[in-house]
Amino acid sequence: MRPDFVEPTEPDGSSPSVSDGGGLAARDVLSAADIARALRRIAHEIVEANKGADDLVLLGIPTRGVELAQRLAVHLAEVEGHEVPVGTLDVTMYRDDLRTQPTRAPHQTQVPGGGIDDKVVVLVDDVLYSGRTVRAALDALADHGRPRAVRLAVLVDRGHRQLPVRADHVGKNLPTSTSERVRVRLLGPDDHEGVSITGGER
Numbered sequence: 292m293r294p295d296f297v298e299p300t301e302p303d304g305s306s307p308s309v310s311d312g313g314g315l316a317a318r319d320v321l322s323a324a325d326i327a328r329a330l331r332r333i334a335h336e337i338v339e340a341n342k343g344a345d346d347l348v349l350l351g352i353p354t355r356g357v358e359l360a361q362r363l364a365v366h367l368a369e370v371e372g373h374e375v376p377v378g379t380l381d382v383t384m385y386r387d388d389l390r391t392q393p394t395r396a397p398h399q400t401q402v403p404g405g406g407i408d409d410k411v412v413v414l415v416d417d418v419l420y421s422g423r424t425v426r427a428a429l430d431a432l433a434d435h436g437r438p439r440a441v442r443l444a445v446l447v448d449r450g451h452r453q454l455p456v457r458a459d460h461v462g463k464n465l466p467t468s469t470s471e472r473v474r475v476r477l478l479g480p481d482d483h484e485g486v487s488i489t490g491g492e493r
Contacts, residue, residue, distance in 0.1 A: 317474070321463060321486035326446065326477070329462030330359065333444050334366035336460050341411055344371040346439070348407050350380040352416040352428055353398035358479045359446055360415040376403035380414065380435075382427035400431070407436040413460075417475040419445040422456030447486060449473050467491075 321329070338344055344367050351360030357379045364377040383389075383397040414428050425443060432441065444460035449467045463486070467473060471491040478484045 317487040317489050319485055319487045320465060321447075323478075323484040326462070326484060326486070329446060330362050331366050333460045333462060334363055334370055337363070337413060337442075337444065338367065338370050340442070340459065344373070344375050346410050347375050348403055348405070348410045348412050348438075349375060349377040350402075350407075350412055350414055350428075350432070351377070352380055352382060352414060352424060354480050355417040355446075355475055355477050356415045358477045359417060359444075360413075363413075363415060363444065376405055378403045380428055380431055382424060382431050385427035385430040387423060387427070400435070402435050407432070407438045409437070409439045411440045411442065412438040413442045413444050415444050417446050417477075418473050419443070419448045419456070419458050419461075420451055420473075422452045422454035425456045426454055446475060447473060 337347070341347060347367070349360040349364055349367075351357035360377050360379075364375050367375045378401045379399060380402075381398040381400045412432065414425065414432075416424065416428075419425070429441065432438065442459040443456070445458045446462040447465050448458055448461045448463070449465050451467070451469055465473065465486075465488075467488060468491055472489050474487045474489060476482075476484055476486075
């Protein structure tokens with residue numbers, strides 16, 4: 292049974308890609324170059340933790356997790372010399388706030404042709420916040436196969452966990468207050484790139 296829960300922002304604490312309005316001053320915390328460096332480091336960490344990349348599958352959680360997974364796949368190919376399967380995992384119908392936010396539009400799940408059975412699956416998302424999106428992703432993953440192991444890579448960990456979820460690979464640990472909003476923008480889904488914080492105590 293999934294209890295009702297309403298998150299104040301996008302899944303796991305990130306915010307929609309809109310201009311910073313409403314009188315909120317944005318504080319930039321990661322530039323495009325910082326994001327690129329973080330992803331290269333995460334790729335090397337994944338290879339080291341897995342002792343290679345032969346049995347890896349990357350699954351990005353829409354929206355920006357998909358872009359991050361694709362970029363990680365490029366870095367992993369550079370390190371290992373071969374392509375790593377990458378796909379997408381929609382968690383919309385597995386969220387525990389579905390009854391209170393029924394208009395959330397689903398995305399497409401695309402599992403690579405080789406499947407995920409007995410593979411090491413790395414879930415990729417932009418922001419880790421409450422942990423509820425990751426819980427939904429684990430439920431969704433179970434409908435598509437049985438991985439040997441599941442790991443989590445995120446660009447930003449902003450804290451304030453509500454479930455016992457921990458990322459294996461983190462681009463930036465970013466302490467925040469619950470009144471702040473973390474905005475992740477990536478070229479592709481968005482018109483420019485960077486991570487910023489808005490809101491907070493006045």
